[in-house]
Amino acid sequence: MISASFLAFFVQMGDPYEVEMVIKCKFLQIGSLSEAGLLEPHNPALQGCEGYFALSPNFIRGYSCSIPCAMCLLKKFIFCLFILMGLACTGTGRLQEGEQLYTGAKIDLTKTDKNWDTKALKSDLKKSVILPRPNKKIAWMRPKLAIYNAFKNRRTKSIGNFIANQFGEEPVLFNTKIANRQRELLIERAANDGFFKVKINSTQKVSKRGVRIIHEVQVDSPRKFVNKVTYPTDSTSSTNTQLTNKLIAQSTNRPLDQKVYQLEELIAERQRLSDTLRNHGWYYFSPDNLIFEADTLHPKGELNLTLRIKEGVSDHEKQQYRLGTITVYPDYDLAQQADSTRLRNDTLRFGQVQYVYRKMDTRPAILNQQIILHIGDFYSNNAYQTTIYRLLNLNLYKFINIRFEVSPLSDSLLDVRIYLTPYRAARIDATLSGVFSPSFYYGILAGAAYNHRNIFGGAEALRVSANIGYLRTDESNFDYKDFLVTDATARITLPRFLFLPKNEKRAFSTTQFNVRHESNWFKYDLPEVEKFRLSFQRIQVEGGYVWKKNRRGSVIQEINPLSLGFRYSTVNKRAIHQQLIEAIPSDTTGTLLALLNFLEYRPNYTFTLDQRLLPARRYTQYFRQRIAGQVSGFTRNKFLPDDYQLASPFNLFLESEYRQYQKTGGRNVLALRVAVGAGIPLRRNGTIALLDRYVVGGASSVRAFAPRTLGPGSEPRDTSYSGGLTVGKHTGNVLIETSVEYRMPLGRYPELAFFVDGGNVWLTSGAEATEASKFRVKRFYKELAWGTGVGLRVNLGFFIMRLDVAFPLTKPYLPDGERFVGDDLHFGNRAWRKENLNWNFSFGYPF
Helix, strand or coil: CCCCCCCCEEEECCCCCCCEEEEEECCCCCHHHHHCCCEEECCHHHCCCCEEEEECHHHHHHHCCCCCCHHHHHHHHHHHHHHHHHHHCCCCCCCCCCCCEEEEEEEEEEECCCCCCCHHHHHHHHHHCCCCCCCCCECCECHHHHHHHHHCCCCCCCHHHHHHHHHCCCCCECCHHHHHHHHHHHHHHHHHCCCCCEEEEEEEEECCCEEEEEEEEEECCCCCEEEEEECCCCCCCHHHHHHHHHHHHHHHCCCCCCEECCHHHHHHHHHHHHHHHHCCCCCCCCHHHEEEEEECCCCCCEEEEEEEECCCCCHHHHCCCEEEEEEEECCCCHHHCCCHHHHCCEEEEECCEEEEECCCCCCHHHHHHHCCCCCCCECCHHHHHHHHHHHHCCCCEEEEEEEEEECCCCCCEEEEEEEEEECCCEEEEEEEEEEEECCCEEEEEEEEEEEECCCCCCCCEEEEEEEEEEEEECCCCCCCCEEEEEEEEEEEEECCCCCCCCCCCCCEEEEEEEEEEEEEEEEECCCCCCCEEEEEEEEEEEEEEEEECCCCCCEEEEEEEEEEEEEEEEECCHHHHHHHHHCHHHCCCCHHHHHCCEEEECCEEEEEEECCCCCCCCEEEEEEEEEEEEEEEECCCCCCCCCCCCCCCEEEEEEEEEEEEEEEECCEEEEEEEEEEEEEECCCCCCCCHHHCECCCCCCCCCCCCCCCCCCCCCCCCCCCCCCCCCCCCCECEEEEEEEEEEEECCCCEEEEEEEEEEEEEECCCCCCCCCCECCCCCHHHHCEEEEEEEEEEECCCCEEEEEEEEECECCCCCCCCCECCCCCCCCCHHHHHHHCEEEEEECCCC
């Protein structure tokens, strides 16, 4: 074996057919390697001391090449480096005298009676000794520890320290406190699982530079079985009578009876009882006021539990409270709270609620609908939490504080005070960004939006936005010179359901209406006609409901029974417009139908599961399912022949998207996305309108390809002009996309990402569908375009700048058998880079 401190390496170029790698080693134990001819001294005079040694060329003769080339030398170099690093990265070279690595713990479980079930106990005991985690090991190597030792130094802000902390791992050293703490946890864990009599003998298995702890656990009694739980049956005061009666009522639900003993189950039962009491008036009650007493004088292994209220519980904790008065301060200002005359100079009573204010921006009727607390009702923690959540979802207040105080009029009443600190009502947002993809397009995107949280005084949220984007395209990849996109939207949201009965149990419910106009402008310069501008535009009116059933849930549902749309096209020159319309009957692709006016009715439903905003979790998911039906038809144009038949499309749209985010350590995240979309014509040989089709490629899709340059299916890529409009090229009514991305912070703001993307679009029917472009189950996976790359991001929290560079691994438009191009990479070739390397500059994460 060689135990080496790797200090320096270089390649010596002598004979063009051989390569010799020279390593400077600190500890030399040549032994059998030298005898086998695998290691030869570079200078015989230096044997036995620190010096230079070289791997024999025979050792790497399997990688020899008949001609000298840089790639062969590089392969030899990497192979030799891998071997030497493997021999030198055990990670123990820098341990001081007396230091030993902690290499883990092992549980050996024995029991007095082999019939006792200890399977669950063994699993829980293994979890008890999981910390501290030993240094990660691959075979005999600890690569992260080796990196830490190689680069760690005394300079806090050095590059070496950055590499050591980011990619390395600090040594986990053994000390006797680890064994003692683990032994305490094992005894505690066994008792929590119902094994009260265990003996633990801990020993240490010492290797050359590591210590492994062996815990021998002997179980001397069977697991306790809860035979019966007795709830309180008597009391000594009228106050206790109400409390114990409620506990007795809960005895009908006995989750612990006839179950094995487990401490977590007892804690959960105390919490359940406490929550029940707090929802029925016991405002000050807590789980710590309850205690389970165990009676073990029963058959072996059985246990009876008695639930009691602890002695010393105060009277106000035993008191059941009703709500007295409810007072709302709708414009409470924390900075001016000392001056009560300025804050509270007007009073208004609306129903049971009293309002104290300087300025009433929101109508009391709207606030009363969100307040689920009612005078005379017992205090309910659920009602309190729901009230807070409903007020938050008005999106009017940045601070909401609800206080309960014992009323001076009665010691069994709670006065409610609700303090609301509003946001500024109006806000204007503006965005400006640039996009580019070399050899494909470049341009700018700009947008502005006006937001008002309370436009009519009833918590109605108004948002008016406009966006515009201009892209200059490369004529070798597109048949139009530039591309202009505009989008204008007006949306108003009401904090309630219109035309439906009120439901206080629903935590979040709104009615929303949208009016939207979008357009796509193309500049054409076709050989058979003069220059002209063509646009496809759509006006859409939509109305429906959005709701969330419970406060803690992450499920949001949306349904829009009202959804009307009108689509039309414009051409800046009337003669050209007429010429294009008259060509529709002879158009075999069906693309020109997009020039006709189009009316549609499309009700839709969307289900969203979003865990990204829940409290910090190691694993989060996002799922979105959208279903829409479309009944539509083209309107007749005067330039069409009278006998030309226009179909009335009848389509179904299904869109599914799943995302998963897994934290792998620190701020590192492994993100996965899968998206499937389909516009399905329900009539034979039907088509999907151009604005409803899918495209792939670009900064948030398959990043190795530019937008609108891929698909449908394995359709050959043809950038030459063949006559007519080809704006529908590379579009499809079926979409499959997937991405895997590993995000790794490089500091406070910069991030590095490695990703693999795949996807394509297909057609299912229509005049333009060919055998190569149609979706087929037996071959679609062969037609997925795959690409990989690396990205650099600057994450400021509220704003993320992103630059991704990617190259293709497969090209579905090539002949079958030639589509994989991942083995034909030429980064040094300028022509290859221009054709294959795709740069994407954008903002925000791709998903």
